[in-house]
Amino acid sequence: MEFAAAAHAFTDHLERVRRLAPATVRAYRSDLRDLASAIGERTLEEITLETLRDWLWHATQRGDARSTLARRAAAARSFFTWAHEQELIAHDPSLRLVAPKRGRTLPTIASQDAMTALLEAQRTAASAGEPTALRDHAMLELLYGAGIRVSELCGLDVDDVDLDRGTARVLGKGSKERVVPFGRPAREAIGAYLTRGRSALLARAARPSPALYLGSRGGRIGPRAVYSLVAEVLAPFVGADTVGPHALRHTAATHLLAGGAHLRAVQEILGHASLGTTLIYTHVSAERLTATYRLAHPRA
Template sequence: MQIERAAEAFAAHLERVRRLSPATVRAYRSDLADLADAVGDLELAGIDIEHLRDWLWRATKRGDARSTLARRTSSARSFFAWAHDEGLVPADPSLRLVTPKRGRTLPQVATADAMRDALDALTAAAAEGDPIALRDHAALELLYGAGIRVSELCGLDIGDVDLDRGTARVLGKGSKERVVPFGAPASRALGAYLTRARPALRERAKRGAAGGDPEPSDRALLLGARGGRLGPRAVYDLVARTIGPAVGSSSVGPHALRHSAATHLLDGGADLRAVQEMLGHASLGTTQIYTHVSSERLRQSYRLAHPRA
């Protein structure tokens, strides 16, 4: 069997049996397509450890990041373990494949003062009453206030948010549901959006639907300019435009607000496990990266301020 056919069967297994997210399945497909390109017409059963090592070596030579190499190694090991269980290969060639160590990179984080200034500017823009400005303000206050992912933000329905209690019910990775808190600024921004902006966006969308646009969404919390559910691409553009200067990068994405929220919580003395639960991390080790960010900021302050530094 050719690797392409086996990879399609494996992707179906990931979707139907393991119920992995579409994004995760796409990553597996991409990695296995790259492997198929590297081995050419070689049959699946003919692939051995040297072929896999040569594949990773080629990726290293073309400059792939360590994180990409580690993911591709993991993809190959999962794929060949499945293929062996299915009887498609006589032995698993990936058992001796070593996972490259990931390089530790600290996430982009804005200072608390920079975040306050950026959000204050959004508050002032929203005070003018423009529906898009009100929506943008609510979206970014919720991203930062609750530390949620952009997919979780865009997937929120109206019934998922409780303004009185200051909580949102989000669907995270692996379809795991959790309830996250948000503060008074996010609650005020959401309240203003729901009363003053969302009805206007729906009405604007209804007029557009008469001209062939899609019908506006009844359930989605955050609406796009055409009335459908707000998409991740629009949030990326919004963050780059409004938060990018605070982080010092025009390529910054929504995850920077999540990084900033976690770091500021730890800076303020929050418990690490509480932050882990809020962020929805399966492993405490994932959350611990933010302790390194806090420590690095402390070292920078020390070097600047201590007379014996």
């Protein structure tokens, strides 16, 4: 069977059957397209372990990051496992394929004092009643207060938020739904936005939208607009040139653990499928504790 046809069938399976997130499917498609250009005219049965190793070696030579190599190796293994299960190939050539381990990079986070100052500045800006300022304050409070992903924030409808209970129903990776809590500051910010800001933005729309957060034209706000907002307001507080909404999620998780939250509870709030993903925040807390010790203790 031709590689391109099999790769198309595989990504279609990921999208329609496994219902993976669009960004994940795009990543698989990109990796398999790169592999297709490396193997040339060879069929599935002609691809060997050495073929795959050569592919990763050439990626190393052109300067691909270790994280990219690890992702591509994982994509190849997933694809050939599926192809073997579908009896498209007699043997899986990727069984012994390995890639360099990803280097552990700690996420960018803001201190509790920095978040207090940032959100207080946003609250002050929103107090004038300008619709987008009310919306921005409400978005930032929820991103930090609930630790949700930007895609989950943008996908929220008005009916997904219960201000009385302080909870939001979000749709996470793999179309998994969960309910996340948020505190009084977020409740107040969202309430002010719903009362004084959202209707003004909705009036600019060609047709009504159920979305909680609306863009400048009255339609559902997109991730790019949220990225721009977070990059503008958060970067000065964390000393980074490029920072996005995920930094607020990292910050929320780190502050939860620092405040005594159980690791399993943080995993559930964040919607991590694996506890190992949540463990990174224990490393963050430990490193910050070590840095504080070295600055403060006379025998450090």
